[in-house]
Structures are given as structure tokens and as C-alpha cells.
Amino acid sequence: MRSLTILTLAIGLAATSPVLAADQENKETPLTYPETKTVDVIDEQFGEYISDPYRWLENDVREDPEVADWVKAQNAVTDAYLETLPGRESLAQSMKELFDYDDLGIPVEAGGKYFYERKSGGQNQAVLYVRDGVDGEERVLIDPATWSDDGATALAGWKPSGDGSLLAYAVQDGGSDWRTLKVLDVESGEVKADTVEWAKFTDIVWMPKNIGFLYSRYPEPNEGEAFQSTNLNHAIYLHPVGNDQAKDIKVFATPDQPELNHFAELTSDKEWVMIASASGTDERVEVTMIKVDAPELETRKLVSGFDYDWRLIDGVGDTLYFTTNKDAPRLRVVKIDLGADEPEFTEVIAESDAVINGTMIVGDRLVVSYLVDAKSQLSTFDLDGKALGTLNLPGPGQVTSLSGSMKSEEGFFSFQSFNRPTTVFRYEPSSEPTVWAAPSLPFDPDTVEVTQRFYESKDGTKIPMFLVHMKGQDLSAGAPTMLYGYGGFNISVLPQYKPAWMAWIKAGGVFASANLRGGGEYGKEWHDAGRLQNKQNVFDDFIAAGEYLLTTGIASQNGLAIEGRSNGGLLIGAVMNQRPDLFTAGHAAVGVMDMLRFDRFTAGRYWVDDYGYPDKEQDFRTQLAYSPYHNIKGGIDYPALIVSTADTDDRVVPGHSFKYIARLQALDTGDKPHLIRIETRAGHGSGKPTDKVIEEYSDIYAFLAHATGLELDK
Incomplete structure (x- = not known):
């Protein structure tokens, strides 16, 4: 499970006089949710009998009419509720203005040409430009706006050939992780006949003299299984330009280890290809090298065993530089001479x-x-x-x-x-x-203040947290506050600009981002402290962040909202179960909610590095203890909650969210709204057009604002 950028609206400090959420809640009318059928499914695992009455909601919404009808019924209830919320239109307008900026990409030089992406003025998708020379005049090379009527088809990766004459690029449709690769003539703009299907989790690596490019793909899935079947037998192919895909050459595969993924990189002098192979997300890889001018692209194993991370920096000739966490949990830089009789890594920059x-x-x-x-x-x-x-x-x-x-x-x-x-x-x-x-x-970015604080988690560990708010805002006065977290997969949650977050801040709210264990902010030890049997630390860290915001008076009483995506959606579901008394409202986006079946769909099997194996007893008991779907408690008042997912999410399949919200609605969990918002023609997040992002987050943040008392119409 692995930014938006510019503001063009001057922001003034908005006065905050929030209505207490408790006053609003007393006026809430309990919702009538769609009736969700149950099925008699009970699994026995390690002596435990696990009821799964909503198993049928795992079926693909595109293939099962009954699931599709359930989705329509849920969206109808959600849409009707959202229509009643004050300030939704003004929030959407604020976000539209905040999205009106140039979102810039890093340029890539090839043959004296510079290629780069830019998304301007609220465009749905980024446009690829090229210029001759670093300061040359730019021209549009690819504009995905012409690819679909709804803006949901995106440019999802590209790489120019070494001389800059050709460009291979990836097309993403409807938010899916699947990619279609095409080739374009840079000078004429002609799209060639080359079409490569079923690429996924891939880089594009051009070989010398434009003979073709390397890419990674899976076998074509069976009909009707493209968005749910487990991803196995990843392989690297060479696509010769001008050839039909059926003639592509398989360069590297491990049929005896079908669970491995393979990624190719090339040194800048195009002498060595590095292939990194991994079975999960824990960045422990085997390294295979290919000498580009060797006959038939013969492979040579450089690092055996999945013990450490190795990342190629670059190389000239036979001298290659890597970063690694071997003997260095916070990483170091090493180099190796592949031309030596017995090549060995030597340290260049110590940990x-x-x-x-x-x-x-x-x-x-x-x-x-x-x-x-x-x-x-x-x-x-x-x-x-x-x-x-x-x-x-x-x-x-x-x-x-x-x-x-x-x-x-x-x-x-x-x-x-x-x-x-x-x-x-x-x-x-x-x-x-x-x-x-x-x-x-x-506007002056200095009118928005960013500070960092440290708070103590349950076991005394110091956790950093960023606070973002309008300069001059009195943090001791209490304001509706949004707390964001992730906590997993060695992913560091670093300062980043997002217009949706800024719309919350502009309205007078405080935004907080906690750097939970499980991320990579302090290296391997920090990651290890939040995964497998240590996963509860992530939830404890987040709960402690909420307690800190309330006890310090930063968050107003009845004014703390929480948000997380993907692994962060799991976080929201887990802490809602563990501390429903602490939070006022939550947004769980595309979350992993069923910890006993996550490994049965698409890329879920890769997540065992962080979550463990449901078929191993120690892991199973840890997962069962926090699994959001299995730990919803009836007879307890839950905070207001909106769950979001999408019909084409083939990373975290939407069945996770469907089952979770069905159980939450069915049990006695209080009168506050528990809704699900299901987007169509969208996936896990990447490639989503700007207009859909604005529509989605104006809905969700209006929901959170209403629950926490953040006034949007000012």
C-alpha cells in the first residue's frame, strides 16, 4: 500500500466561534439505513468460530447485480444526508479556488529535451510537456483530457528514450492499478501502434539504441477476475518497439516463486540493469544484475536472500552506488566494483x-x-x-x-x-x-503557521506531531481539529501541501498530522515497532495524539475529527472500536477492514510483512484483536463516521469497506450517522480527476465540520 501543490487564494484568519457538536447531535434524527441481507458463514480458525454474515459483499460490484443494488441504496442514503449539510457548497467553492494552482513535476532530460508534468488551474489530469533545452519553449506532448469524457483516464507514468526521440507512457483508467503502455514519437506527436496490456506495479526502462523498453506485468487474468484475483507470477519483459506484445521477450521471472514482484532500473550510462525482487512490502530484496551488452541479457545474482533493502543510486561503468539498511537500520551508502574478481560492498557514507x-x-x-x-x-x-x-x-x-x-x-x-x-x-x-x-x-505562505510538538504515547515513547493553522490563531481557545495518521509500511508521513486540508484550515479549523510508529520517520526500528505483533502501538500512538489535542485545549470538546486512508483507514476503524468515547467524527478512506481475509484479494498478499499471515496462529490472534470489521461493539455509541471507497479500487478491494459499514449499521451503535460514500470510475486514489476529488472532499469535510461544529458559511 504505497501532491497536490499550489494555493492561489489569499487567506485571512477566520474567526472561530464553533457551535458545540453536542448541541448539533441533540438535533440529529436517526437515519434509516438500507437493509443488508446476512448469510450463514462461519469459519473455524485455531479453535475460534468467526462469523462473516456479509461475505457476499466481497463480490465484485461490476459482476454481481445484488452488490450493485446495495451500493446504489447506500449511496442514496448518504447523498440524501449530505444534501442537508450546511456549507457544503461554500466548501466546494473554497476547494475549487485552492486547487487553482500549478502542480509541478520534476523534469527528466533526454537528448537535450526536458520532459515534465504540470497540472494547472484545476485541470482533472496532469499534462506532459517537453521543451528543447532547459530554458526552451514548452509544448504539450500528452494531454489526457482527450482520453475520456469523465476525466478518469490518467497519464500514470512515462519515460523518454535515451535520445529523447521516443516516449513510452502508461495509461490508467478508472483508478485501477492496471496499466496500458503506449509509445509516442516525440517530434511528430504520433502515437505508434505498440500496445502493452496487463502491466502493473511497473517501471519503464529504455534499453540503448531504442531497441525497446523493459516493463513488469502479470499474466492476463481470467475473465471477470481482473479486479479481485490474487496477483501472482510477476515478470519483466522486453518490448521491442514496433512489435506486437505477443512477441515480447521474457527477461526475468521466478516461476518457482510466483509470489515475488520484480522491478527493473538502469544506470545512467546504460551499462547495467538492476532487478530488485521482493515478496512483500518490507523492502527486503534480492538483487540481480544484467550487463546490457552481454549476450541474451544474461542475469547475475548480486544479493541473495531477502534480508535487507538495496536501492540503486547510479553507476558509471562497473562501479555502482547503493543505499542499504544492511548493518544500518537508518541506512548508509555503499559502492561495489562489479568488474572485480570478487566484488564486495564498501562503505561510502556511514549510518x-x-x-x-x-x-x-x-x-x-x-x-x-x-x-x-x-x-x-x-x-x-x-x-x-x-x-x-x-x-x-x-x-x-x-x-x-x-x-x-x-x-x-x-x-x-x-x-x-x-x-x-x-x-x-x-x-x-x-x-x-x-x-x-x-x-x-x-498569498503569503507565512500566514499559515506550521509547528511541531512531541507527545507521549501509552508506553512513554515520544511521538512527533505537526500542527497547521492560521497564524495568530489562539490554540488554547479550542477549535474543531482534524487529526490525520497512517502508521505503516515504513511510509513516512511528511509535510505536504493538500488543498482539501487547507480548506479546513481556512475555515478556522486546526489540522494535526501525527508521525506514528510503523512509518519510516526514524528508520527500521520505528517501522518494526508498529507492525506484526507491535501493531497495537500504532493505535496507541494515535489515541494518545487525540488525548493530547483535547487535554491541551487545542481541539475543542466534542470537536475532534480523525482521518486516514488505506492502512490509515484501518487505523480509523481500529481506534473507533477501541476508543469511541474519544473522537467526535471520523473518515475512514479505502481502509483494510477485514484482517482475516485481506491476503485473498489482488495485492493484499504483499501486506503480510506488516500485518502477518492470517493462517499462522500468532498472527491470527493479533489480527483478530484489532480487526475493525470483527471488533465493532453493539450497545455502545459510536462517533459519526463516513467511510469512502470506490468501485474500481483493485488495491484495497471495496468489499472491506462494504462489510465494515454493513455491520456498523446493523448493530446498536448509537444515533450518529454511519455512512458510506462509494465513488464510481475511481480506484485507490491515484489518477482521480480533480473535479471528483473536490466533490468527494467537500462532501466528507462538510460531514466532519457538521459533526465537530466547524462553521463553513462565513
């Missing part, structure tokens, strides 16, 4: 207290992005590891998308924060970074 979050080589400089208390720091070194200093950044925030080459004297990276949309910087070793592209802002 430090900070966590390495990204690296690039620009000419003869190593540029390393570190995380220091969940904030980025850029440091430079020579290729022997001698420290040369740090680079200036605009403030506390997140550095992303480092892109450089040992064959070039320029590199690029982007920077953003909660109050600063993405700015793209150009870096040359001889000087400080300079702005390559930045949106014009008619």
Missing part, C-alpha cells in the same frame, strides 16, 4: 542519527536527503563520502523526487510543506540550488 530518505548523484557529488524528526535536510558529499555541507531549503518540509546523473552536472528535486506547494529546484555542484519552476502565489 547517522538521521534517516536517509533519498539520494542522487550529480556529476561528482552525492546529494543525500535525510529525515530529521520527520523534516528533510539535504547534505552533500564527494564520491568517497567526504562531507561537503548542507543545502539551503525554504524551511521545514519535505524534499522529494531527487533526479540526477553521474553523467550530468545538473540535478533536480522538489520541496513542499503544509503551507508551501511544490517548488522544483535545479542543483549544480558549483552552487546552491536555484528555483527552476514555482507557481505564482497571490
Whole structure:
């Protein structure tokens, strides 16, 4: 389970005089939910009898008319309730204005041409541009707006050939993880006949002389199973340009280990291909190398065993640089000479207290992005590891998308924060970074304040949390507050700009983001402390964040809303069960809600690194203890809750959310609304058009605002 950027609206401090949610709640009329049928399904596992009366809701909504009817009935109740909420239209208008900015991508140079994405003025999808030379005149290369009437078909990856004459790109339809790969002639704009289907979890790697590109794919699924069947037998193929896909050459596969995924990378001098193979999400990989000029692309195992993470930085000739967590939980930089008789890794940059979050080589400089208390720091070194200093950044925030080459004297990276949309910087070793592209802002980002605090979790662990609000707002006065969390898969939740969050802040609310264990903010130990048998730590960390916000008076009483997506949706479901008294309202998006069956669908089997195996007793008992679907308690008043999912989510299949909300509605869980919002022609999140994002979040945040007393019509 692995940003939006610019604000163009001046923001003034909105006065906050919230109506207490308790006053609103007394006026709520209990909803009548659709009647959901139950089935007699009971599984026996390790002596436990597990009832699953809503198993039928796991069926694909596109294939099962009964599930489709249930979806329509649920959306009808949800839509009718949302129509009654005050301020929804004004919130949508605010978000529309806040989305009116240039969302910028990092440029990629090839053959003297620079390729980059930009989404402007609320466009539904990003447009790909090209310019001749770093300062040349830009022209549109691909505009996905022409691909579908509803804007739900997206450009989902691209790579120019080495000379910049051709471009391979991926098409994503309706939010699915499946990709269709095409080839475009850069000069003429002609889309060639090449069509590659069933690519998924793939990079695009052009081979020298434009002979073709490498990509990763699964076998074609059986009819009707594309959005639910388990993903097995990932393989890397070479697609020769101009050929039919049936003639593509299988370069690497592991039929004896069908659970493995494989990803290809290429050094900038195009001498070595690295293939990283992994069975899960825990970034423990085997490394296989292919010498590009070797006959028949013969493979050579470099790292055996799934014990550590290895990430290729770049290489020249036979000397390659990697980051790894071998003997370094917070990562270090090593190099290896593949031309030696007995190649060995040698250390270049030792592990430090900070966590390495990204690296690039620009000419003869190593540029390393570190995380220091969940904030980025850029440091430079020579290729022997001698420290040369740090680079200036605009403030506390997140550095992303480092892109450089040992064959070039320029590199690029982007920077953003909660109050600063993405700015793209150009870096040359001889000087400080300079702005390559930045949106014009008619407001001062300094009018929005970002601070960081540390609070204690249940076991005494110090947890960092960012607070974002309008400058001058009295945090001791109490305001409706939205608490966001994730806590899993070694993913660091860093400062990022999102217009929907800013709309909440603009209305006078406080936004809080907690850096829970299970993420990667402090390296492998931090991740390990929030997974498998330690997963309860994630929920404890989040609960402690809520308690801190309330006891310090930052969040108003009856004014604490919580939000999480995917693994974060699981987080919301779990803490709602464990502490329904603490929170006023919640949003659980595309969540993993059934911890005993998550591994049976699409990519779910990869998540066992974080969640464990439901068919192993120790893991099963841990999962059963917090599984959101199985731990809903009748006879207890639950907070107001809105669950969101989508019919084409083939990452976390919507059956998770369907079953969870069905049980929540069926049991005696109080009079507050417990609703589900089910989007059509959308998936796990990527590729969703801007107009659908605005519609979705104006609905959801109006729901949370109504529950917490945040006044939207001001």
C-alpha cells in the first residue's frame, strides 16, 4: 500500500466561534439505513468460530447485480444526508479556488529535451510537456483530457528514450492499478501502434539504441477476475518497439516463486540493469544484475536472500552506488566494483542519527536527503563520502523526487510543506540550488503557521506531531481539529501541501498530522515497532495524539475529527472500536477492514510483512484483536463516521469497506450517522480527476465540520 501543490487564494484568519457538536447531535434524527441481507458463514480458525454474515459483499460490484443494488441504496442514503449539510457548497467553492494552482513535476532530460508534468488551474489530469533545452519553449506532448469524457483516464507514468526521440507512457483508467503502455514519437506527436496490456506495479526502462523498453506485468487474468484475483507470477519483459506484445521477450521471472514482484532500473550510462525482487512490502530484496551488452541479457545474482533493502543510486561503468539498511537500520551508502574478481560492498557514507530518505548523484557529488524528526535536510558529499555541507531549503518540509546523473552536472528535486506547494529546484555542484519552476502565489505562505510538538504515547515513547493553522490563531481557545495518521509500511508521513486540508484550515479549523510508529520517520526500528505483533502501538500512538489535542485545549470538546486512508483507514476503524468515547467524527478512506481475509484479494498478499499471515496462529490472534470489521461493539455509541471507497479500487478491494459499514449499521451503535460514500470510475486514489476529488472532499469535510461544529458559511 504505497501532491497536490499550489494555493492561489489569499487567506485571512477566520474567526472561530464553533457551535458545540453536542448541541448539533441533540438535533440529529436517526437515519434509516438500507437493509443488508446476512448469510450463514462461519469459519473455524485455531479453535475460534468467526462469523462473516456479509461475505457476499466481497463480490465484485461490476459482476454481481445484488452488490450493485446495495451500493446504489447506500449511496442514496448518504447523498440524501449530505444534501442537508450546511456549507457544503461554500466548501466546494473554497476547494475549487485552492486547487487553482500549478502542480509541478520534476523534469527528466533526454537528448537535450526536458520532459515534465504540470497540472494547472484545476485541470482533472496532469499534462506532459517537453521543451528543447532547459530554458526552451514548452509544448504539450500528452494531454489526457482527450482520453475520456469523465476525466478518469490518467497519464500514470512515462519515460523518454535515451535520445529523447521516443516516449513510452502508461495509461490508467478508472483508478485501477492496471496499466496500458503506449509509445509516442516525440517530434511528430504520433502515437505508434505498440500496445502493452496487463502491466502493473511497473517501471519503464529504455534499453540503448531504442531497441525497446523493459516493463513488469502479470499474466492476463481470467475473465471477470481482473479486479479481485490474487496477483501472482510477476515478470519483466522486453518490448521491442514496433512489435506486437505477443512477441515480447521474457527477461526475468521466478516461476518457482510466483509470489515475488520484480522491478527493473538502469544506470545512467546504460551499462547495467538492476532487478530488485521482493515478496512483500518490507523492502527486503534480492538483487540481480544484467550487463546490457552481454549476450541474451544474461542475469547475475548480486544479493541473495531477502534480508535487507538495496536501492540503486547510479553507476558509471562497473562501479555502482547503493543505499542499504544492511548493518544500518537508518541506512548508509555503499559502492561495489562489479568488474572485480570478487566484488564486495564498501562503505561510502556511514549510518547517522538521521534517516536517509533519498539520494542522487550529480556529476561528482552525492546529494543525500535525510529525515530529521520527520523534516528533510539535504547534505552533500564527494564520491568517497567526504562531507561537503548542507543545502539551503525554504524551511521545514519535505524534499522529494531527487533526479540526477553521474553523467550530468545538473540535478533536480522538489520541496513542499503544509503551507508551501511544490517548488522544483535545479542543483549544480558549483552552487546552491536555484528555483527552476514555482507557481505564482497571490498569498503569503507565512500566514499559515506550521509547528511541531512531541507527545507521549501509552508506553512513554515520544511521538512527533505537526500542527497547521492560521497564524495568530489562539490554540488554547479550542477549535474543531482534524487529526490525520497512517502508521505503516515504513511510509513516512511528511509535510505536504493538500488543498482539501487547507480548506479546513481556512475555515478556522486546526489540522494535526501525527508521525506514528510503523512509518519510516526514524528508520527500521520505528517501522518494526508498529507492525506484526507491535501493531497495537500504532493505535496507541494515535489515541494518545487525540488525548493530547483535547487535554491541551487545542481541539475543542466534542470537536475532534480523525482521518486516514488505506492502512490509515484501518487505523480509523481500529481506534473507533477501541476508543469511541474519544473522537467526535471520523473518515475512514479505502481502509483494510477485514484482517482475516485481506491476503485473498489482488495485492493484499504483499501486506503480510506488516500485518502477518492470517493462517499462522500468532498472527491470527493479533489480527483478530484489532480487526475493525470483527471488533465493532453493539450497545455502545459510536462517533459519526463516513467511510469512502470506490468501485474500481483493485488495491484495497471495496468489499472491506462494504462489510465494515454493513455491520456498523446493523448493530446498536448509537444515533450518529454511519455512512458510506462509494465513488464510481475511481480506484485507490491515484489518477482521480480533480473535479471528483473536490466533490468527494467537500462532501466528507462538510460531514466532519457538521459533526465537530466547524462553521463553513462565513
